[in-house]
Amino acid sequence: MKKAVFSFFTMRTSGDYSWWDDFPIAIGKCLKEKGIDHICFYRGYSDKSRYPKDIQNILLHKDIQNPFKVKQIVAPYAKRYDKVIFHHQTPSFLSGLWVFNRKFNRRYSWITTEHDSWSSTEFSSSKRLIRSVLRGMGFLPNIIIGCSRASDNRITNLYGSKGVGFIYNGINLQNIPEPKPLNDMPTKVLFVGRLEEYKGLWPLVNAFRTLEKTDNTKLTIVGNGPLYKSLSDFIAQHDLGKRIVMMGHSYNISELMLKHDFIVIPSTYEENCPITSLEAQAHYLPCIYSNSGGLPETQIQGKTGIMIEKNNPDAIINAIKYFQEDISRFNQMRLDARTNSLNFSINKMAEKYCELYLKVFNDENIASI
Numbered sequence: 001m002k003k004a005v006f007s008f009f010t011m012r013t014s015g016d017y018s019w020w021d022d023f024p025i026a027i028g029k030c031l032k033e034k035g036i037d038h039i040c041f042y043r044g045y046s047d048k049s050r051y052p053k054d055i056q057n058i059l060l061h062k063d064i065q066n067p068f069k070v071k072q073i074v075a076p077y078a079k080r081y082d083k084v085i086f087h088h089q090t091p092s093f094l095s096g097l098w099v100f101n102r103k104f105n106r107r108y109s110w111i112t113t114e115h116d117s118w119s120s121t122e123f124s125s126s127k128r129l130i131r132s133v134l135r136g137m138g139f140l141p142n143i144i145i146g147c148s149r150a151s152d153n154r155i156t157n158l159y160g161s162k163g164v165g166f167i168y169n170g171i172n173l174q175n176i177p178e179p180k181p182l183n184d185m186p187t188k189v190l191f192v193g194r195l196e197e198y199k200g201l202w203p204l205v206n207a208f209r210t211l212e213k214t215d216n217t218k219l220t221i222v223g224n225g226p227l228y229k230s231l232s233d234f235i236a237q238h239d240l241g242k243r244i245v246m247m248g249h250s251y252n253i254s255e256l257m258l259k260h261d262f263i264v265i266p267s268t269y270e271e272n273c274p275i276t277s278l279e280a281q282a283h284y285l286p287c288i289y290s291n292s293g294g295l296p297e298t299q300i301q302g303k304t305g306i307m308i309e310k311n312n313p314d315a316i317i318n319a320i321k322y323f324q325e326d327i328s329r330f331n332q333m334r335l336d337a338r339t340n341s342l343n344f345s346i347n348k349m350a351e352k353y354c355e356l357y358l359k360v361f362n363d364e365n366i367a368s369i
Contacts, residue, residue: 001082003361004037006074008088010061015046019275022172025050026350034354039077048251067096078108085360088112088141101138109360112141114151117198117269117293132160143366147273148294154270163366169273170349171282173342174254179284181331185324186261187217190285192253192276195225200266200290200310205234207313208243217320222256224249257283262323264288268310271295281341286333288319298344304337
């Protein structure tokens with residue numbers, strides 16, 4: 001019996017950010033060992049994509065929302081197999097994948113993983129009932145995965161508990177040499193992420209604005225997005241150019257992490273399982289992080305970082321001072337961060353997904369994950 005998992009990354013360009021290639025390839029290796037094919041669809045492929053051109057399958061996000069396009073583009077591949085799992089790796093549930101409705105054809109199953117962050121939401125029991133009915137009819141995914149307990153709770157509130165669970169994200173744990181202990185207080189601070197309001201950038205830059213003039217703590221902001229110009233203007237207006245550096249997009253995140261002392265993730269939305277938190281710890285970087293969704297699940301309060309409340313510049317300043325007031329403690333936090341990152345390997349993540357796929361292919365009753 002020929003089996004395959006089709007993974008859809010219709011909001012991602014392969015090669016733009018290596019993690020969106022790394023974990024599908026890890027899953028593909030795991031599936032190959034079990035005799036199962038893995039076919040990926042992206043919205044496009046950059047020169048840095050790890051996929052050979054002969055297996056580069058393109059499906060735009062607008063196309064996966066169109067059942068006619070899905071049938072035209074995806075169905076010819078699906079017909080080659082006896083059983084197929086369609087795994088939609090996107091936050092949008094407006095999908096034309098319902099044309100492969102399991103109620104009409106037991107060859108097919110539909111899984112969605114929600115990777116993105118979210119705003120605080122009031123949950124409606126009536127809307128949850130409607131969604132549950134649509135799922136029962138096969139017009140929404142029969143299995144919905146989050147990337148943290150917080151995401152799992154949110155999905156349960158939205159869709160009911162059946163076929164809902166979470167699998168933590170994982171990263172490639174590079175062989176990074178243990179850094180030499182710092183002798184001077186840590187002053188090199190890093191932010192990595194898309195420059196959006198919900199990333200908590202305004203509380204962050206305002207915290208650095210209010211630091212004493214004699215303080216030599218410096219912030220590097222890495223990323224692009226809608227706030228780039230307004231942040232740059234703010235930095236110029238308040239003469240913060242020597243204290244805050246705007247780097248724009250970078251493909252060398254690992255190299256930048258090795259050059260900094262700690263990282264700040266001050267998100268105001270509910271984070272899912274942010275890769276930046278995991279990669280920073282793998283690079284021996286303690287973290288100042290907000291109490292945001294699943295973000296605290298990736299850290300150990302007081303050991304790998306300091307948790308702060310959202311939208312609070314003073315809390316950021318106090319956390320920076322905590323890092324700086326005891327060098328011995330900070331050096332131990334660096335080691336603890338690396339140790340904690342080992343719990344989030346990409347191979348462990350791939351194995352968890354492969355276990356789920358096998359249960360689906362074996363028609364096991366999956367009440368929870």
